[in-house]
Amino acid sequence: MHRIGTLNTVEAIDESNWLIRLGNQINDQSAERVRLAADLARQGLADQLIDVVPAYSTLLLSFREPVTDRSTQRQLLQALADEVMQADLESNVGELRRVPVYYGEEVALDGAEVERETGLAFEEICRLHQSQTYRVYAIGFAPGFAYLGSTNEELHVPRKASPRLSVPKGSVALADNQTAIYPASSPGGWQIIGRSPVEMIDWHRDSPMLVKTGERVQFYAISREEFLASGGVLDAD
Amino acid sequence: MQIRLVRNTGLCLLEDGGRWGYRHLGVSVSGPMDRSSFRWANWLLGNDLNASVIEITLGRAQFNITQPGQLAVTGADLGATLNGESLELWVPFLVKEGDELVFSRPINGLRAYLATVGGWKAESVLGSCSTNMRENLGGLNGRGLPLVEGDLIESSGATENRSRMMREWLIPDFNADYQYAVIPGFQFAQFAFSEREKLFDSEFTLSKDCDRMGYRLSGSVVNSSNRSLISEPVVPGAIQVPADGQPIVLMADCQTLGGYPKLGTVFNLDLDRLSQKLPGQQVSFRKISLQEAQNRREAFNSKFET
Numbered sequence: 001m002h003r004i005g006t007l008n009t010v011e012a013i014d015e016s017n018w019l020i021r022l023g024n025q026i027n028d029q030s031a032e033r034v035r036l037a038a039d040l041a042r043q044g045l046a047d048q049l050i051d052v053v054p055a056y057s058t059l060l061l062s063f064r065e066p067v068t069d070r071s072t073q074r075q076l077l078q079a080l081a082d083e084v085m086q087a088d089l090e091s092n093v094g095e096l097r098r099v100p101v102y103y104g105e106e107v108a109l110d111g112a113e114v115e116r117e118t119g120l121a122f123e124e125i126c127r128l129h130q131s132q133t134y135r136v137y138a139i140g141f142a143p144g145f146a147y148l149g150s151t152n153e154e155l156h157v158p159r160k161a162s163p164r165l166s167v168p169k170g171s172v173a174l175a176d177n178q179t180a181i182y183p184a185s186s187p188g189g190w191q192i193i194g195r196s197p198v199e200m201i202d203w204h205r206d207s208p209m210l211v212k213t214g215e216r217v218q219f220y221a222i223s224r225e226e227f228l229a230s231g232g233v234l235d236a237d
Numbered sequence: 238m239q240i241r242l243v244r245n246t247g248l249c250l251l252e253d254g255g256r257w258g259y260r261h262l263g264v265s266v267s268g269p270m271d272r273s274s275f276r277w278a279n280w281l282l283g284n285d286l287n288a289s290v291i292e293i294t295l296g297r298a299q300f301n302i303t304q305p306g307q308l309a310v311t312g313a314d315l316g317a318t319l320n321g322e323s324l325e326l327w328v329p330f331l332v333k334e335g336d337e338l339v340f341s342r343p344i345n346g347l348r349a350y351l352a353t354v355g356g357w358k359a360e361s362v363l364g365s366c367s368t369n370m371r372e373n374l375g376g377l378n379g380r381g382l383p384l385v386e387g388d389l390i391e392s393s394g395a396t397e398n399r400s401r402m403m404r405e406w407l408i409p410d411f412n413a414d415y416q417y418a419v420i421p422g423f424q425f426a427q428f429a430f431s432e433r434e435k436l437f438d439s440e441f442t443l444s445k446d447c448d449r450m451g452y453r454l455s456g457s458v459v460n461s462s463n464r465s466l467i468s469e470p471v472v473p474g475a476i477q478v479p480a481d482g483q484p485i486v487l488m489a490d491c492q493t494l495g496g497y498p499k500l501g502t503v504f505n506l507d508l509d510r511l512s513q514k515l516p517g518q519q520v521s522f523r524k525i526s527l528q529e530a531q532n533r534r535e536a537f538n539s540k541f542e543t
Contacts, residue, residue: 011422011423012422012527013420013422013423013472013475013502014420014422014472014474014502014504014505014527014530015527015530015531015534017472017502019423019469019470024467025467026467050257050258051257051258051259051260051261051266052261053260053261053470053493053494054261054470055467055468055469055470055494056467056468056469057467057469058467058469058470059470060260060469060470060472062257062260062472066531066534066535066538067531068531068535070527070528070531138468138494139261139262139263140263140468140470140492140493140494141263141492141493141494142263142371142372142492143259143262143263143264143372143374144262144263145263147468184373201262203362203363208262209262213261
């Protein structure tokens with residue numbers, strides 16, 4: 001079986017964790033490969049795995065017990081990776097989730113900074129932010145924090161030079177070519193342009209995460225009244 | 238069995254085997270920092286090896302016994318006393334109402350594990366009571382809070398006495414000179430040879446920035462040419478090298494994804510030992526193969542089979 005360059009590698013991190021690399025770029029193709037590899041691993045190795053952690057172009061498989069026959073395991077995972085690399089992948093298969101955002105001045109904490117960085121008026125920033133669908137590339141950093149991308153090039157902004165000690169829950173933010181919704185108040189360095197009333201994660205729901213890796217998200221603007229009516233919270237003065 | 242935390246200026250956390258199966262949602266595994274000592278504490282009492290225990294960091298804590306029962310303390314020697322008398326560690330002991338169990342200060346190691354028969358009762362969140370303060374998960378009431386003065390902690394109810402004794406040679410000496418084993422991996426090959434070997438050629442000091450999420454080392458600057466890594470999954474033990482070249486060893490409460498280049502992974506049994514070191518202490522590392530890691534893991538697991 002042929003290998004496709006060095007993009008596709010299977011590596012044992014220690015005696016129970018394996019890392020599968022399926023690309024070296026942030027794009028739909030890598031994301032689709034990771035998604036397929038995660039599905040195949042969950043189907044084929046379900047009872048042996050304790051965690052399956054997808055990222056942009058890599059997948060971590062954590063085994064319940066230390067892997068005893070490493071070379072057999074490597075062959076099996078390499079075959080899985082090869083199958084994924086050769087698969088004819090459909091794009092845009094993920095479910096589309098529409099997420100409301102209030103882009104009001106009092107919650108767009110970095111509106112002025114993003115205007116300066118992009119050279120765009122805030123109305124245009126909001127329009128561009130809503131004008132496309134984003135893929136959920138990965139979930140990490142904090143419980144329920146979904147990395148969404150890739151944003152329009154005109155919206156690419158650096159992280160804040162000094163992170164905020166507390167970003168309000170629901171804040172919708174930009175950093176590099178990504179956008180995200182802070183699922184809870186936490187420190188953070190992304191540039192905040194609005195706030196969403198949705199609960200990104202709720203452990204009492206059957207499906208705790210609002211979105212899953214591989215799904216798609218599109219934002220739409222709501223008014224202050226709609227934001228408050230949907231349970232959104234403004235900062236106490 | 239019931240105890241009350243009456244004095245506490247250290248850090249006392251309820252920990253069980255960890256919150257597995259949720260890392261794809263960004264939830265860290267958490268669990269005990271020194272899993273080996275944690276497992277021994279449960280083994281000594283005939284418990285499920287993942288039953289909940291109290292992790293006591295630094296000492297400075299006093300528990301008063303409010304209902305009798307059987308306990309075991311493993312891990313660090315924090316100068317523990319029972320009613321003022323020095324307490325023998327790594328053996329089960331009986332307590333009665335009114336007894337006072339005090340942990341004073343780190344003498345050998347940093348974290349002690351206080352187990353009871355059947356484990357301590359706590360609300361389970363996502364299948365675990367392990368306390369993650371950053372994620373507001375676990376602990377006595379499920380909201381990620383450490384134990385505080387006044388808390389009453391009860392055993393889960395099991396009372397059957399199945400206590401065991403362990404062989405003395407299995408008890409670790411955290412003060413002894415030790416080289417922590419590292420399995421090279423992740424971006425190891427992308428570091429220049431002279432840079433990556435610094436990890437094994439020199440001593441590092443644990444900086445004051447050491448917590449349950451990561452241990453920041455200070456020492457030789459390890460330069461990395463790889464500055465634009467796409468974030469990828471990380472595991473406890475992974476050794477990150479940020480731009481300042483000072484390695485960070487990820488610990489039990491670490492995040493699930495990371496974007497810094499990594500040199501490899503501290504072998505998990507040695508990560509347990511590393512978590513017993515204090516800021517300011519010196520540590521050094523040695524390279525091991527996956528095969529050696531696997532052999533050590535199998536040998537360790539087999540010790541619990543009796």
